[in-house]
Amino acid sequence: MFIPLHDSTPLKVIRFQLVTVTIIALNVVMYLTTGAFNTDAVLSVIAVGWGLVPGELTGMLPPVLGYNPIPEPFTLITYEFLHGSWWHLISNMLFLWVFADNVEDAYGHASFAMLYIVCGVVAGLAHVALQPGSGLPLVGASGAVSGILGAYVILFPKARVWILLFLRIPIRIGALWVLGGWFGLQLFSYWMDYGKPDANIAWGAHIGGFLAGMAITYAIRRRLWMRLAA
Numbered sequence: 001m002f003i004p005l006h007d008s009t010p011l012k013v014i015r016f017q018l019v020t021v022t023i024i025a026l027n028v029v030m031y032l033t034t035g036a037f038n039t040d041a042v043l044s045v046i047a048v049g050w051g052l053v054p055g056e057l058t059g060m061l062p063p064v065l066g067y068n069p070i071p072e073p074f075t076l077i078t079y080e081f082l083h084g085s086w087w088h089l090i091s092n093m094l095f096l097w098v099f100a101d102n103v104e105d106a107y108g109h110a111s112f113a114m115l116y117i118v119c120g121v122v123a124g125l126a127h128v129a130l131q132p133g134s135g136l137p138l139v140g141a142s143g144a145v146s147g148i149l150g151a152y153v154i155l156f157p158k159a160r161v162w163i164l165l166f167l168r169i170p171i172r173i174g175a176l177w178v179l180g181g182w183f184g185l186q187l188f189s190y191w192m193d194y195g196k197p198d199a200n201i202a203w204g205a206h207i208g209g210f211l212a213g214m215a216i217t218y219a220i221r222r223r224l225w226m227r228l229a230a
Contacts, residue, residue: 001165001166001185002163002164002165002166002167002178002182003091003094003095003163003164003167004094004095004098004099004161004162004163004164004178005098005161005162005163005164005170006098006161006162007098007099007102007156007159007160007161007162007175008159008160008161009102009156009159011101011102011105012105012228013105013106013108013227013228013230014104014105014108014109017100017101017104017105018104018109019104019109019112019113019116020096020097020100020101020104020112023096023100023113023116023141024093024096024097026081027081027083027089027092027093027141028089028093030081030082030083031082031083031086031089034046034050034082035082035083035084035085035089036086043084044065045065045067046082047082047084047137047139048064048065048067048137049067049068049069049070050069050070050075050078050079050082050139051075051078051079051082051137051138051139052072052075052076052079052124052127052128052137052138052139053072053075053134053135053136053137053138054127054128054131054132054133054134054135054136054138055132055133055134055135056068056072056135057072057073057075057076057128058128058132058133060132060133061133061135064135064137075124076120076121076124076125077117077120077121079120079124079137079138079139079140080117080120080124080140080141080143080144081141082139082140083139083140083141084139084140088140092140092141092142092145093141095145095148095149096141096145096148098161099148099149099152100112100116100145100148102152102155102156102159103115103148103151103152103155103217105228106151106155106224106225106227106228107151107224108227115147115148115151115213115216115217116144116147116148117144118147118212118216119143119144119146119147119148119150119209119212119213119216120141120143120144120147120209122143122147122208122209122212123142123143123144123146123147123202123205123206123208123209123212124138124143124205125208126143126204126205126207126208126209127143127202127204127205127208129204130204131204138202138205140202142202142205142206142209143202143205143206143208143209144209145209146186146205146206146207146208146209146210146213147209147210147212147213147216148213149179149182149183149210149213150179150183150209150210150211150212150213150214150215150217151213151214151216151217152175152179152213153175153176153179153180153214154213154214154217154218154221155217155221155224155225155228156175157174157175157176158174158175158176159174159175160172160173160174160175161173161174161175161178163178183207183210186203186206186207186210187203187207189201189203190203190204190207
């Protein structure tokens with residue numbers, strides 16, 4: 001529906017979004033080493049082994065393909081750094097690049113890194129709760145990135161954001177409208193795909209991650225605003 005291009009909120013505390021750039025670099029390196037040049041068969045094995053398989057985490061399924069290189073709870077983190085295609089990677093990293101720097105500014109480097117991982121874990125658990133017996137692996141940073149979007153909308157609801165609407169119309173709009181619309185689209189898409197066994201986008205993970213980022217940030221918002229105002 002749209003892609004973000006740039007926001008109007010300058011950094012106030014940190015000089016550079018070190019953790020954001022590191023996360024983007026890690027995701028790019030992981031895709032280059034796991035997804036960019038491998039066959040579909042190899043990609044499937046990597047996704048099953050290192051992605052999050054709900055049925056394996058709940059114990060409702062044995063290891064898919066008989067391949068289980070790490071304990072399944074650890075895949076709640078590893079799945080966040082795997083992607084299925086260039087577009088999957090680029091779209092996630094673009095949202096992260098536009099919105100994460102200001103959230104990192106408010107949280108500080110270490111706390112931001114923790115927020116990112118926690119939102120990704122909650123997103124994964126939300127997906128598992130909605131599809132506990134699924135044997136399809138979940139991969140991608142979108143759950144964690146959704147958490148950063150949730151944090152941004154709490155901290156900077158009045159920020160102005162340039163977006164490319166319908167991938168072709170550049171407009172400048174308030175962050176509350178952009179991210180509120182994005183979240184509404186996730187809810188609508190989840191409703192439309194509900195019960196479809198062939199649905200290949202984890203809308204529930206997006207919703208869970210976004211709500212986690214909002215909730216955590218809302219709970220400590222005054223402390224974060226004070227840090228930005230200092």
